[in-house]
Amino acid sequence: xxxxxxxxxxxxxxxxxxxxxxxxxxxxxxxxxxxxxxxxxxxxxxxxxxxxxxxxxxxxxxxxxxxxxxxxxxxxxxxxxxxxxxxxxxxxxxxxxxxxxxxxxxxxxxxxxxxxxxxxxxxxxxxxxxxxxxxxxxxxxxxxxxxxxxxxxxxxxxxxxxxxxxxxxxxxxxxxxxxxxxxxxxxxxxxxxxxxxxxxxxxxxxxxxxxxxxxxxxxxxxxxxxxxxxxxxxxxxxxxxxxxxxxxxxxxxxxxxxxxxxxxxxxxxxxxxxxxxxxxxxxxxxxxxxxxxxxxxxxxxxxxxxxxxxxxxxxxxxxxxxxxxxxxxxxxxxxxxxxxxxxxxxxxxxxxxxxxxxxxxxxx
Numbered sequence: 001x002x003x004x005x006x007x008x009x010x011x012x013x014x015x016x017x018x019x020x021x022x023x024x025x026x027x028x029x030x031x032x033x034x035x036x037x038x039x040x041x042x043x044x045x046x047x048x049x050x051x052x053x054x055x056x057x058x059x060x061x062x063x064x065x066x067x068x069x070x071x072x073x074x075x076x077x078x079x080x081x082x083x084x085x086x087x088x089x090x091x092x093x094x095x096x097x098x099x100x101x102x103x104x105x106x107x108x109x110x111x112x113x114x115x116x117x118x119x120x121x122x123x124x125x126x127x128x129x130x131x132x133x134x135x136x137x138x139x140x141x142x143x144x145x146x147x148x149x150x151x152x153x154x155x156x157x158x159x160x161x162x163x164x165x166x167x168x169x170x171x172x173x174x175x176x177x178x179x180x181x182x183x184x185x186x187x188x189x190x191x192x193x194x195x196x197x198x199x200x201x202x203x204x205x206x207x208x209x210x211x212x213x214x215x216x217x218x219x220x221x222x223x224x225x226x227x228x229x230x231x232x233x234x235x236x237x238x239x240x241x242x243x244x245x246x247x248x249x250x251x252x253x254x255x256x257x258x259x260x261x262x263x264x265x266x267x268x269x270x271x272x273x274x275x276x277x278x279x280x281x282x283x284x285x286x287x288x289x290x291x292x293x294x295x296x297x298x299x300x301x302x303x304x305x306x307x308x309x310x311x312x313x314x315x316x317x318x319x320x321x322x323x324x325x326x327x328x329x330x331x332x333x334x335x336x337x338x339x340x341x342x343x344x345x346x347x348x349x350x351x352x353x354x355x356x357x358x359x360x361x362x363x364x
Contacts, residue, residue, distance in 0.1 A: 005236070008357065009140065009350040013132035017121030021085040024132030026069070026139060028353065031077030033146075035139055040064050040082065043138040044131065046338040049329075052180035054196045056329045060087060064135055075139075082135045086128075099315045100322045104304040111315065127241045127332065130339045137342025140349035147352060154212035154340040156183040156333045157297065159195060164188035168213035168295050182337045200330035203307030203323075207242070207300050208333045210340050214283065214294035214348065220359065221289040221351040228287025229351060230296075236343040237298045242332050245299030249282025264292075296344070300336055303329050 004012040008028045015022030041064055045051070049058040062084050069080030098119045101107040106125035110117040117123060144150035155176045157164055164185035175184035181196070183189040199206050222229030234246045254262050257280075264276035264285075276292055283294035305324045312322045329335060 005239070006346060006350045008353040009143075009346065011132065011136040011346065013129055015086075015129065015132070016118050016123040017086070017126030017128040018118070018123070019086060021083050022128055022131045023081065023083040024136045026080040026082070026136050028350075029069070029075050029077070029080055029139060030143065030353075031075055033075040033139070033143065034073055035070060035075055035142060036073060037064055037066055039142065040066075040135050040138040043134050043141075043338055043342070044084070046177075047130065047134045047335055049335070052334070054180055054193060054200070054330065055335055062131060080139070082132070084131050084135070096322065096325065100320060101312050101315070102305055102322065102324060103310050103312055104301070125241070127335075127339075130240065130342075133240075133346070134338055134342045137338075137345045140345035141341070143349050144345060144352065148218055149216050150218075150348065151215040152212065152341045152344050152348075153215075154210055154337045154344070156181055156189075156192065156337065157209045157211040159183075159192040159208040159331060159333060160206050162188060162192050162195060163209075164192075166211065168211065169293060171213060176337065180334060182334045196331045204330070205303035205306050205328075206331040207244075207302040208331065209297050209299055210333055210336055211295070211297045212340050212344055214344065217283060217289050217291070217294050217348065218352075219289055219291040221348065221355055222284065222287045223351075223354070223358075224287050228284070229289055229347075230282075230284045230287065232347045232351070233296060233344060236347045237296070237340055240298070240336065240339050240343060242300045242303065242336070243298055244301045245297075247297040248284060249295060250280040251282075251297060254280060294344075298336075298340055300332055303332055 004010060010027045012025045044062045044064055048062040049056045049060050065083045067081040067083055069076055069078050106122065107117060110125065141152060153171055153173055153176060155171060157166060164183050166185055171184045176182050179186065179189040181189050181192045183192055196206060230248045237243060238246055250262060262280045264278045264281050266274055267277055269275045276290065279292045282296060283289055283292045305328045307323055309321045309323045313319055
């Protein structure tokens with residue numbers, strides 16, 4: 001239960017952090033879509049460990065294998081299975097965690113629910129599970145690009161209390177990928193990198209905020225009442241490891257405004273299209289996209305596994321301490337950027353296909 005996401009464009013991820021491999025099964029992908037392992041690999045390389053001095057030193061190539069659903073470079077319309085084999089797992093680093101719960105991790109809750117858990121690297125609760133999401137997201141992104149040049153760009157907006165002033169309308173993919181922290185504001189990026197290195201050397205960790213902007217999104221995606229676009233987006237990104245908050249548009253800042261300040265007034269643009277003068281709604285009104293840029297933010301907590309000694313308990317109910325071993329990100333945000341993009345892409349692709357099935361005939 002809980003391993004499948006989506007309606008028409010559905011994914012099921014599988015695998016554990018220190019098992020034989022991880023991956024995804026994608027069902028509902030339209031046929032005849034040109035897709036190659038190299039295109040998927042580009043996204044996986046942005047997510048993989050060991051890519052910089054501020055990420056986990058675990059060395060994984062994360063090479064993807066397409067095992068079904070693609071023939072001669074085109075999708076068949078049948079389930080697509082993508083596998084990434086684990087190669088650099090060091091399970092001995094987790095021996096102490098077999099009978100000690102890591103604070104703020106999934107250890108105690110998995111035991112409480114299932115009565116059994118894979119303590120090697122966190123098993124299914126590890127961020128390594130997101131490989132399948134990013135691989136599926138690469139395919140969803142291509143469908144979105146081909147359907148109307150829909151562009152999804154996520155980036156690090158804040159690390160702890162270091163916040164970059166960024167205009168979502170101006171951010172480019174090249175700016176995001178120009179530095180290892182994936183903050184498009186170069187001066188802020190340098191400060192963020194220095195802060196992460198400092199905290200890492202202390203055996204501690206940091207959290208922050210990832211912002212995501214979607215451009216060229218058509219009007220009409222999303223459905224009332226329970227399938228509102230922002231509701232599905234919230235569930236999608238909040239299912240990522242270490243997430244603790246979601247905002248769209250003005251978010252919580254909108255609570256400090258009056259209705260006259262917050263309302264997005266309408267006007268007619270030179271092409272005769274209805275647009276809004278502002279975008280406090282973040283591109284969604286009434287749960288349906290309005291054609292403006294979709295802007296959302298996700299809060300990520302500090303990495304739970306740290307080297308500093310912390311109070312905990314054993315699986316037999318005895319108080320003790322734990323100084324975690326293993327290889328972990330001092331800050332998850334740089335690698336979370338492609339994960340956020342993937343989950344947003346999966347939601348939008350699913351809603352796009354649902355919109356075509358439900359409304360496309362009548363719109364034309």
